[in-house]
Amino acid sequence: TLPLPTFSMIHYFTDNWENIQNFQARPDDILIATYPKAxxxxxxxxxxxxxxxxxxxxxxxxxxxxxxxxxxxNDSHICASG
Known part of the structure; x- marks a missing residue:
């Protein structure tokens, strides 16, 4: 495996990183990925x-x-799955 690049993030995002890594999208989910303020x-x-x-x-x-x-x-909306 290749090492992942490192970058700085504010604690608001990193405090919830484990939930983000474990997130499982449902087949009918739509994921929106954008740059901030875009x-x-x-x-x-x-x-x-x-x-x-x-x-x-x-x-x-x-x-x-x-x-x-x-x-x-946003950790207040993370669901265990989907």
């Missing part, structure tokens, strides 16, 4: 509208975007 919230909102727009229109007014599309690095 429109992640806009992409999240657009994909949420495309996926749930016709199925549950009230979904958009009841929950804020960070509850509808959780961030993987």
């Amino acid at each position: 429109g992640t919230t806009w992409i999240s909102y657009i994909l949420d509208l495309l996926y749930f727009g016709q199925k549950a229109p009230e979904h958009h007014t009841l929950l804020p975007i960070y509850e509808r599309v959780p961030f993987l690095e």
Whole structure:
């Protein structure tokens, strides 16, 4: 195996790193990977509208975007699987 490159990260991300490494996506999950400040919230909102727009229109007014599309690095939303 090749050694992984090292880089600096703030503790906000590294405190939850084990959960991130153990994350198992479900077949119907959509993973959004972007650079910071590159429109992640806009992409999240657009994909949420495309996926749930016709199925549950009230979904958009009841929950804020960070509850509808959780961030993987945010430990308050990590699930054991999926």
